[in-house]
Amino acid sequence: MNWEKSRVDINLYSQGDVDKWVYSTCNICSIGCGCYIGVKDNKIVGIKGNEDHDINRGRLDPKGENQWYANKSQDRLTTPLIRKDGTLQPASWDEAMNLIVTRTKETLRTIGSDGIAFYSTGQGTLETYYTIAKIGRAGLRSHLLDANTRLCTATTEWCLFQSFGSDGVPASFEDVDLTDTIMLFGHNPAETGTVFFERIMERKRRTGKPYIIVVDVRKTLTAKEADLFLQLKPGTNLALLNGIVHLLLKNGWVDKDFIGKHTVGFERIHWATEAWTPSMAEKVTGIPGHIIEMAAQVIGKTNSLVCTTLQGAYQTADATSTCVAINNIHLIRGLIGKPGSGPLHMAGQPSSSGNRTVGGVGTYPGNRNPGNPKHIKEMAELWNVNTSDLEVGPEKGIEEIVHLMEKGKIGLFWNINTNPMASLPNRQRAKKAFENTFVVVQDPFLTETTEVADIVLPPAIWGEKEGTMENADRTINLLTKAVDPPNGIKSDFGILLDFAKRMGFKDKDGKPLITYETPEQCFEEWKKVSKGRPSDMSAATYEKLKKYNGLRWPIDEKYPLGTPRLYSDFKFHTFPDDAQSYGKDLFTGRPRTKEEFESMQANGRAILYGTHYVPPVEQPREEYPFWLTTGRLVWHWHTRTKTGRSPYLQMIAPEGYAEINIVDAENLGIIPGELVKVSSPRGSIKVPARVVDTVQPGLIFVPFHYGTWENNQSANELTIDFTDPLSKQPTFKQCSCKIKPVRNKIMISENQTFEDIAEINGLSLEELAKINQMMPPYRADIGDQIEVPLSCANVKIPPYMPYRNIQKFPHFSQPELPYKKE
Amino acid sequence: MYHTIDRIYQTFQYLLANFPINNNPLEFRIRPLLYESNHVLYQIHLILHQPQPNLYQLKQLFSILYRDDEALDPLVRAWGRASIWMEITPSNVVQHRLDLYQSIQKDLERLVPYIKGIYGEEDTRYIVPPLYRKEVGADY
Secondary structure: OOOOOOOOOEEEOOOOOOOEEEEEEOOOOOOOOEEEEEEEOOEEEEEEEOOOOOOOOOOOOHHHHOHHHOOOOOOOOOOOEEEEOOEEEEOOHHHHHHHHHHHHHHHHHHOOHHHEEEEEOOOOOHHHHHHHHHHHHHHOOOOOEEEHHHHOOHHHHHHHHHHHOOOOOOOOHHHHOOOOEEEEEOOOHHHHOHHHHHHHHHHHHHHOOOEEEEEEOEOOOOHHHOOEEEEOOOOOHHHHHHHHHHHHHHOOOOOHHHHHHHEEOHHHHHHHHOOOOHHHHHHHHOOOHHHHHHHHHHHHHOOOEEEEEOHHHHOOOOHHHHHHHHHHHHHHOOOOOOOOOEEEEOOOOOOHHHHHHHOOOOOEOOOEOOOOHHHHHHHHHHHOOOHHHOOOOOOOOHHHHHHHHHOOOOOEEEEEOOOHHHHOOOHHHHHHHHHOOOEEEEOOOOOOOHHHOOEEEOEOOOOOOOEEEEOOOOEEEEEOOOOOOOOOOEOHHHHHHHHHHHHOOEOOOOOEOOOOOOHHHHHHHHHHHHOOOOOOOOOOOHHHHHHOOOEEOOOOOOOOOOOOOOOOOOOOOOOOOOOOOOOEOOOOOOEOOHHHHHHOOOOOOEEOOOOOOOOOOOOOOOOOOEEEEEEOOOOOOOOOOOHHHOHHHHHHOOOOOEEEEHHHHHHHOOOOOEEEEEEOOOOEEEEEEEEEOOEOOOEEEEEOOOOOOOOOOOHHHOOOOOEOOOOOOEOOOOEEEEEEEOEEEEEOOOOOOHHHHHHHOOOOHHHHHHHOOOOOOOOOOOOOEEEEEOOEOOOOOOOOOOOOOOOOOOOOOHHHOOOOOO | OHHHHHHHHHHHHHHHHOOOOOOOHHHHHHHHHHHHHHHHHHHHHHHHOOOOOOHHHHHHHHHHHHHHHHHHHHHHHHHHHHHHHOOOOOHHHHHHHHHHHHHHHHHHHHHHHHHHHHHHHHHHHHHOOHHHOOOOOOOO
């Protein structure tokens, strides 16, 4: 049972009572917490958790509690903008939409359908995504439909295709409440999904279960609660898993009956992991062999197991192979489709899974295979278009689209509710590509990306529109409209319908391609499209979703109230005409042909793979001796377009920084808070240093939330744009860098002492001595050059830990370090 | 068609003869794709020289050839960037290599009309990925 007690988190700023509380779902992380939006005088004035919603029982993430400040932000755009003479200038909707239509038609004429690319989001509604799919695939006949989900959870999709034939995470949060063991692999829910983590910890405190294994390169807040923490070297996830699987096989901790009946390919695992002895795994991962043995023993003997993954697994070398290796573990142990067991590959955003499900990104709607003629025919019939109008083949990832933009092959790039100029790796390359392309940006605010836009369209935000979202465990939640958007603003859904109408998209009988007018009508059409497919929602209605506070797909005749876990019958989607994809070669990423897929003869059985470790492409070396990794803070969301507009969140974490281990800081003479320059072969940033013990020696961590074009704090000035060969997800988590303090040099004059210089620069004597590598008695003579930091900033990031008493258990903080400022 | 296939084959022969360049981990992934493409092209050669080519087998081979190139493209471009950033290979060597890969792509595009001629428009869609089939799209 989840949650012993409810707790209604509320954040309200209203004089007098609210007029109404409107049913909705949190629009921040992927957990999918139920909430109510407080409304007074047709304005959003607060939020409270929905205590009847099983997922959160009233709790909210700190970002979720503060998301509504963006709605009332004074700098919201209220009119479209068109770039004229180099600057964005206000325009009417007619002007903007007609220009998009003109540009679209021109592109279709000159470049063709593949000259138009959509790049959407994981924060929209299923109805918006489905409409993107229908317009993009059937209207424009393009297959370049991508989204920021590529940066977030594309690996989830691909590891599920590979092992089980279809998207859809097998386990759900209910299994987390039942499991004996949970492995959080590259997943830091204490900061990225606080309600989910609180759920785990609440049960742990009450019952002692589950046993928690955490795998991470950083000693995260999550790791601090682990029973077993495996702190590995960057880029060695797969080496660790191969080491664990080696021990499972060696000790016979496998379910031979399950393997024989429900899987194919077992022999491949044996061969691939044979060499991965504990000593070999230790050599590569840096984790002592006996700790790896301990982890294998727990995993090998547990009666139930849930493994979660997130960006530490996805945005890294061997991403899909790593997640497939986790699927392998569940399959060879027979721990899938049973209460308390199954892989739970997470999502990062509130509805990134939903975009995949309905075809706004990735494959065709309803988990249909774009390489299967039968599925293309089905879609053509459902949409009443010619089969030849629907392009064959899966999507291209954003890195590939950027490459097409560089070559001038994209005539129109339509960017919806995402900020790629802050979030894409190696962003200077991306910027040049965007500047080379006609770009439409749909965003409520001016962002780094609107700087390269030709047209900006202002859409409604959460609370101002209705629709459904799919969270990380297949739960479909409803959002209802609490207030009207400000004058002059349209919903994403409305903008797309307007575009379809202006383009005059028709079906093969000459009738309008899109006939629905409201999100609910769209959902009803989607239900027909989903029928009979893995993500069947034919038995769902808006009313039911609200009544039951979300339902997990499939929601069909057999399971009218949804399905907590998939594959409880051990039948997988691996018949060739059922599969969502024929998959790819796990090592090279080469797409398999239908015949190759058929030759595997999985036919309803899960597929096991040999997983082969490949080291990260870029590694530390003499010129760039450190690893760089990036990640999130509990206090901010993505590029802070929303959370940066909450005074509370912005005050807690106002600027970027670089975390460096105490030992490295000492070696380099870096003092806490001083300005440092972090450089990689792509670029450099200047941020204050946070000297901590949470990153291992040799590793620098930079949060990716920050970075306007002016302030030079963007982690993505540094990151590499290499991608996983299967999922095409960028490897944000590993590249090389160097770090050095940014300092002024001062010459000691006859009227100045060393102590004077320390005082003027706000430093203690010890700090100044440390910077200048001086020993007591700190003598400096006239004419000597003394280095002082260019600036110092006290970078304190308070932890958010509702599951424990932070007074009793203080988080590691900067002032506790030996080199503290007085 | 024969001439184009022969040229692609020669290019792969050259690439393989001069491989690896710098032992970057990306080359581990590139290697099997080069070998497979080379092997497939050899088999295509053999089939095309038969009096009655096995069109079903040929279709499989063309499908693999294009999919190999689809997988190679991002890997090779990444390899180019990595080689420059890591300063492990002179830029002219990297560029020459990238030019060769690009020439293969161009030749694969040149093959498309022939493949359409054999298999027809609809079947070709399942053999050749979209970006190799340059066509002006929807007419509105």
